[in-house]
Amino acid sequence: xxxxxxxxxxxxxxxxxxxxxxxxxxxxxxxxxxxxxxxxxxxxxxxxxxxxxxxxxxxxxxxxxxxxxxxxxxxxxxxxxxxxxxxxxxxxxxxxxxxxxxxxxxxxxxxxxxxxxxxxxxxxxxxxxxxxxxxxxxxxxxxxxxxxxxxxxxxxxxxxxxxxxxxxxxxxxxxxxxxxxxxxxxxxxxxxxxxxxxxxxxxxxxxxxxxxxxxxxxxxxxxxxxxxxxxxxxxxxxxxxxxxxxxxxxxxxxxxxxxxxxxxxxxxxxxxxxxxxxxxxxxxxxxxxxxxxxxxxxxxxxxxxxxxxxxxxxxxxxxxxxxxxxxxxxxxxxxxxxxxxxxxxxxxxxxxxxxxxxxxxxxxxxxxxxxxxxxxxxxxxxxxxxxxxxxxxxxxxxxxxxxxxxxxxxxx
Amino acid sequence: xxxxxxxxxxxxxxxxxxxxxxxxxxxxxxxxxxxxxxxxxxxxxxxxxxxxxxxxxxxxxxxxxxxxxxxxxxxxxxxxxxxxxxxxxxxxxxxxxxxxxxxxxxxxxxxxxxxxxxxxxxxxxxxxxxxxxxxxxxxxxxxxxxxxxxxxxxx
Numbered sequence: 371x372x373x374x375x376x377x378x379x380x381x382x383x384x385x386x387x388x389x390x391x392x393x394x395x396x397x398x399x400x401x402x403x404x405x406x407x408x409x410x411x412x413x414x415x416x417x418x419x420x421x422x423x424x425x426x427x428x429x430x431x432x433x434x435x436x437x438x439x440x441x442x443x444x445x446x447x448x449x450x451x452x453x454x455x456x457x458x459x460x461x462x463x464x465x466x467x468x469x470x471x472x473x474x475x476x477x478x479x480x481x482x483x484x485x486x487x488x489x490x491x492x493x494x495x496x497x498x499x500x501x502x503x504x505x506x507x508x509x510x511x512x513x514x515x516x517x518x519x520x521x522x523x524x525x526x527x528x529x530x531x532x533x534x535x536x537x538x539x540x541x542x543x544x545x546x547x548x549x550x551x552x553x554x555x556x557x558x559x560x561x562x563x564x565x566x567x568x569x570x571x572x573x574x575x576x577x578x579x580x581x582x583x584x585x586x587x588x589x590x591x592x593x594x595x596x597x598x599x600x601x602x603x604x605x606x607x608x609x610x611x612x613x614x615x616x617x618x619x620x621x622x623x624x625x626x627x628x629x630x631x632x633x634x635x636x637x638x639x640x641x642x643x644x645x646x647x648x649x650x651x652x653x654x655x656x657x658x659x660x661x662x663x664x665x666x667x668x669x670x671x672x673x674x675x676x677x678x679x680x681x682x683x684x685x686x687x688x689x690x691x692x693x694x695x696x697x698x699x700x701x702x703x704x705x706x707x708x709x710x711x712x713x714x715x716x717x718x719x720x721x722x723x724x725x726x727x728x729x730x731x732x733x734x735x736x737x738x739x740x741x742x743x744x745x746x747x748x749x750x751x752x753x754x755x756x757x758x759x760x761x762x763x764x765x766x767x768x769x770x771x772x773x774x775x776x777x778x779x780x781x782x
Numbered sequence: 783x784x785x786x787x788x789x790x791x792x793x794x795x796x797x798x799x800x801x802x803x804x805x806x807x808x809x810x811x812x813x814x815x816x817x818x819x820x821x822x823x824x825x826x827x828x829x830x831x832x833x834x835x836x837x838x839x840x841x842x843x844x845x846x847x848x849x850x851x852x853x854x855x856x857x858x859x860x861x862x863x864x865x866x867x868x869x870x871x872x873x874x875x876x877x878x879x880x881x882x883x884x885x886x887x888x889x890x891x892x893x894x895x896x897x898x899x900x901x902x903x904x905x906x907x908x909x910x911x912x913x914x915x916x917x918x919x920x921x922x923x924x925x926x927x928x929x930x931x932x933x934x935x936x937x
Contacts, residue, residue, distance in 0.1 A: 395813045395815075397814050397904055
């Protein structure tokens with residue numbers, strides 16, 4: 371009898387417990403399902419390896435299996451979605467993320483290769499810069515060697531800069547650029563990848579090398595235009611990814627000084643290009659023995675040229691031949707043949723000189739011409755007519771003597 | 783005879799004129815209850831069904847406290863006949879409302895727990911009933927209709 375009672379108690383307890391578990395809230399079921407969907411979705415977004423995604427796939431399958439008996443309730447309650455729609459969305463998100471990981475793996479391989487090339491080019495560029503300085507100081511006469519090193523260094527710098535920009539593209543996928551709501555996991559990923567590949571130092575080194583190159587080589591307007599384009603591309607790239615990288619690094623107190631320097635270095639690079647233009651123009655005059663006052667903007671350039679021409683105009687009265695020779699070198703050899711066709715368009719395109727400043731220089735040159743060239747030709751106005759008169763007189767005399775001779779012969 | 787005919791025809795016309803168009807069957811049941819936070823002004827908003835109303839009178843009637851609505855959650859569900867069932871934690875009654883020209887009109891007050899109040903209440907849609915689950919871990923439940931308790935299962 372006691373055994374019977376015990377059995378009844380146990381049976382009742384089991385019955386009650388099964389009843390209690392049955393008495394669940396539909397609302398809670400729906401909320402639990404929603405919470406699990408959200409949790410899995412977040413796990414998909416924050417997964418950092420393909421293995422993690424594989425584990426999440428089994429979680430989705432488990433969720434689908436656990437709640438399939440509640441499908442009717444969920445279909446009605448998950449407005450505007452439904453049960454199958456929710457599971458499909460998770461699977462779609464998973465597939466998309468798996469695609470990202472495939473892409474990331476490819477990009478990581480690419481980045482590693484790029485990094486190796488950048489390291490090689492960094493070393494090569496340093497060697498070339500050293501060689502360039504050496505040749506400039508010790509072997510100035512070997513122009514061919516100098517030009518060869520400059521060309522090689524220029525090519526190498528451009529190649530390295532392109533590689534750095536490719537690496538940044540690979541490290542910062544387009545879906546992350548400009549995204550202000552990056553998760554901590556995404557920020558950490560960007561930080562660890564860029565840090566591992568020393569991206570900030572590479573960007574800074576690239577800009578510094580370019581500035582150094584500008585200060586060691588005399589360049590043509592085409593070279594400077596190309597370097598200017600390169601600087602603009604770098605600036606655009608930094609304006610796009612820089613704020614995000616600065617934010618991520620600042621929060622970790624890493625490389626703050628280098629990051630601040632990059633902005634300033636980009637401005638210095640721009641200024642160095644412009645200064646190099648002025649230096650090269652000055653050099654164009656200097657190689658022909660025309661020494662001008664230093665200039666670094668349109669106004670100073672105009673003043674420097676005007677001042678030189680004024681001096682020459684003053685000297686013209688005392689030594690006209692010398693002034694005339696100087697005029698021909700200045701105007702014909704340097705200004706008309708080189709500076710005006712090659713440099714003026716560059717200066718105007720970069721708004722380094724105004725049309726009124728150009729007009730001022732042209733007016734000065736015209737004034738100089740009137741003194742140096744017109745003055746030197748004035749004796750021709752006397753000599754040429756005189757020569758003509760002499761020639762005419764000779765011809766007339768010769769003819770008259772000939773006529774006389776004929777008359778004498780006739781008379782005879 | 784003429785009078786009878788006149789009355790018959792007149793009655794037919796009157797009934798025909800007064801008959802209402804009825805669409806049936808119609809099911810107003812919500813699949814799941816809505817759990818709503820009462821705001822500082824006593825308002826609740828059921829976004830999914832675009833319903834909002836002032837719940838202060840309900841809490842006043844149940845608790846006798848004019849500020850009884852503060853920091854409370856109201857649980858609402860609609861049965862297939864279109865009646866709204868409302869309850870909150872510690873209520874002793876479930877309130878059944880019908881809508882009537884921009885108002886909720888009380889149809890029935892169903893007493894569930896006269897002494898202690900209903901702990902952890904929740905509604906489930908179990909046509910033709912509304913199931914009220916309450917107590918610790920949902921240990922108790924009753925089936926409700928707009929008329930009252932349909933069948934008390936256990937406690």
